[in-house]
Amino acid sequence: MFKQTFAAMAVSLFCIGLLLGCKGEEAPKMSVASDDSGEYARVNDAVISNNDFAEFAKAKRESQPEVTFTDKAITDEMIATEILRQEALNAGIGNRPKIIEQIKRQESNILINTLMTEKFADLKFTDEELKTEYDRLIGLSDASEYKARHILLQTEDEAKVVIEELKGGANFEELAKAKSQGPSAPNGGDLGWFKAETMVPAFADAVGKMETGAYSTEGVNTRFGWHVILLEDKRTTEQPAFDDVKQNVQQSLTRKTIENYVDELEGKATITRSDETKKTAEAESKEG
Template identity: 40%
Template sequence: MKRILASAALSACLITPAIAQDADTVLATVNGQEITLGHLIVAQSQLPEQYQSLPDDVLLTGILEQLVQQEVVASAVRDDLSTSMQLGLENEERAYVAALTLDEVAMAEIPEEELQAEYDAQFGDVEAGTEYNASHILVETEGEAQSLIDELEGGADFATLAREHSTGPSGPNGGQLGWFNAGMMVPSFEEAVFDLEVGEASGPVETQFGWHVIILNDTRDQAAPALEEVRDQLVEGLRQARVDAYVQQLTDESDVTRAELDIDPALLRNTDLLDN
C-alpha cells in the first residue's frame, strides 16, 4: 500500500473527475469482477492514520490501483483455493462482520441518565476514608531501627537519616512513600501508621522486608471521585457491558452445538492437515 500510494501522485491526473455519487458506481472491472466507489470508500476508511491526510485524488488513484492489483491476483486463483486459503477467508469474514457489529453496539450513545445510574451504583455508597502520607527508613535489624529512633529523639532530621541509612528504594527521596490508603501496605506497616499522630515517629516495625522506622507526615479525607473524574472509566465499562450482554443474548438465542471429541491439543499446530 505504501508503494502504491507513494506512486499514485504521479498518475493522479489519469483519473477522470467523477460525476457519479452512487457507491455502486463501477470504477474498474477485472475479469468480470466489478470494483465500485463503495469498495474504495471502505478501503479508505481502513487506511492507517498516516495515509488519511493524503490528497483525495492521490488516495483515489492509489486505492483503485491497489484493488485492481489485488483482484488480478485473487481472480487468478479464486477457483482453485487451497484449504488453508478457504478456511482463512471464512475466518476473516467471520471476524470482520463480528468486529463491525460489536463496534456499533459498543459505540452507540450512552444516555446521561444511564451514566449517572452507573456512577451511583459504583460510588453512591462509598464512605469517605482516610489517606495517609508517610515516610520510612528501612534497615536490616531491630537494633539499627532503635538507634535511628534514638537519633530522632535527639533532634536528628528524619529525611536526612533516611537518605543516609535506608536500604529501601525511597531512601534517596528522604523515605517519602507518598499518599496511600488502607490495603496498600503490608498489615504490620499499616497498623503502625494508623496508630500514629501526624508528626509522630513509630517504634521499630518488622515486615518481611526488614525493620522500619515510620513517620506520619499528614492525613486527609478521601471522598468518592466526582462523576467527571471517572466518566471515561464508567463509559468504557458500560460499553463493554453492552457488548457482553449482546453476545450473551445472541448465544442464548442461537443453536450452538459443541462436539464432544477427544482431540490432542497439539493438532492445533499441525499445518500438514491443511494440505490438499
C-alpha cells in the first residue's frame, strides 16, 4: 500500500509541472539584465535578484504560452507576492503549527519532484517493452462488465432478514429503497454498469460468481458493511487496441519502475511500524 501510494504521488509529481496563473497584457517582452546575481527589485529588506525574476518569468510564460506577459506585469506580481509574504510573517502566521506542517509537506513535494526529475527524466521504453506490458495488463483485465443492484446493511443479521424477504417474493428494488443504508438507496440500489476491478474484492468476487437475474443468498461483507446483491445483467466489452492505450501503458511501466526504486530504497532503510500501523496494514491488505 505504501509503495503504491508513494509511487502514485511520485508519478504525479514527476508528470505534472508547476502551474502559475495570472492575467497578462499584450505587449513586447523586455530583456532581463545579464547579471543573474544582481538586484532586480527590493521590497523592504528582501531582494529579488535578476535570477529570481528570470526563473519566475520563464515558468510563468511556459505555463501559459497563449498569453503574453510583460516584464512589468510579472514584476508587479512578484512584488505583490513578497509584500503579502512579509505581512503574513509579521502577523505570526509562519509560526502556526499547521502552517509549519504544510510548509514541510511542500518542501517534501519539491524534494521528491526534483529527485524524480533527475532520476527518471530520461526514462524511455522500447515498443517491445510497451507491447509486453500491454499484453500483461490485458491478461489481468477482466473484459466483463456487470449491472447490479445492492442493499447495504450494517449487520449480517439484517442481511439475513432481507434475504428471507426476497425468498418470500419481495421486490429487490423496493427493499433497497426501504432498507438500504447506502447512497444508491433512492435509486433502488442501482449501481449501473461497472467492471469488477472498480469494486472492493469481496464484492467483485461475489458478483463474478453470480448468474444473471440471481441475488446473493448470503450477505457479502466489506468494509462498508453487509451487501445483498442482485445481478441484473452482464456483458463482455472489447479490449482497447495497443495504440489507443499506449500512453497509459507507458505510465504503468513508469509506475513499476518507480515502485522498484522505492523497493530498493526500502531495502536499505531501517523502518519501524507501531502495532496499530501493522494491524491497519493487514486489514487493508485483506480488503484488497
